[in-house]
Amino acid sequence: MTPKLTTLLNGYSLSTDQGNPAFCSIHLVESEGGRVLFDCGHAGRRRKLLEALSAQGLKPGDIDTVVLSHGHWDHVQNVDFFRQARVLLHADELKNLDAPPAEDLGTPRWAKAVLDGLDVQSTGEGDLLLPGVQVLDLPGHTPGSIGLAVTAESGITVLTGDAVPTAAVLRSRRASGRPYDAAKADASIARVASLAEIVCPGHDAPFRVGEPLEYVVRPEPLVFRGRSRATFEETP
Template identity: 30%
Template sequence: MDSAWPTHFSIRTEPLGALEIPGSPYSLAVLKEGYCLPQPDGSTRADGTITLVSGPGNQVLVDTGGPWDRDVLLAQLGQRGLGPGDVGWVVCTHGHSDHVGNLGLFPSATLAVGFDVCQGDRYLCTELAQGRPYPIDPHVLIMPTPGHTGSDVSVRVDGTSLGTVLVAGDLFERCADEPGWRELSENPSLQERSRRAALESTDVIIPGHGPPFRVYRDPRP
């Protein structure tokens, strides 16, 4: 991807080639890589990426996959010595079934689904709908990134070995997803603005239906 941005740099992206990103204080691991596969009969097989953000005393799960992913998710957590009760936050980037299908595994976590953030039946005050991020802690932010739906969010993680990482849900389908993402967008012009902001400010993006990719901002001659 190389776009003519109205800035002093151009943007290009490349597959990262890894599913884990170390860092301090937070590291990330893709527990299941999402996919989106058109079928000969016109249907689509799709599942959302599941990502774990691990830091000191805090585990943040971003998207939970579909309900068919229950055993995979529990097994992936178990391989890291974790159970559902060890996850302090679950952030679902939006409300589609392949992203929220296992919320019921985490009743004790603080839950964020789109612009709603709750602890049990207590809903917290946020300004996500007004375009302002919501901090989980100084290194991890829930970012409003609408367009795919009206209340999509992403999770921004600072301080990894590769810089700033954005777990983006369906803001990006995959690396080099032009023009297909537009067909799935409720508001393509709004999503385009959210995508541009992400590409201008982050170093790695974990998309909703493909492997992580790097973002490079090359100075224009």
């Protein structure tokens, strides 16, 4: 059985003058060996994550493995749903969670507490999680950022987390934001570009690598509701 990849929730690259909504992509990989969830999002999407699982006929207890691409708050908070699963992070990321530097605003000192009581294990380059599903080391954004290479008959799809947050980052081959190590982050982007036929980025819709880059499906628009006043500014 070739792995089946389903995007449960799309990621969005969005910021405001009042902070970052930080909606990351959440993916499900299924094979005869079990079910792997890649990233789980933050508490603001708890209801949407449960609904997305339900739409696949699943509950949190049906997930065997949760892979956390890195320890930033927007990727890890909902991990407590999956108390029966093993939870995988890179060893360098677990070490960083013990004492994140003050300048890393994406990893508050309480971040490691969301892992309390869970079956947390370290993983890294080359670990085979399911047939055709392998861990990739993609450091730079954080010390232990990882991705997954999902190999099917159509080629290799790489789930990147924030090693490649958007199509624009892959196009530029330069890391965005404030990476721990810019040189390593740029090298990870180059690695993804050389390996993947399709990229599932951390805060964007899946796209096909090529000239030009093409989205696999039209990115779903984000709908805003409420009575608050808002001004929208387009960014590249």
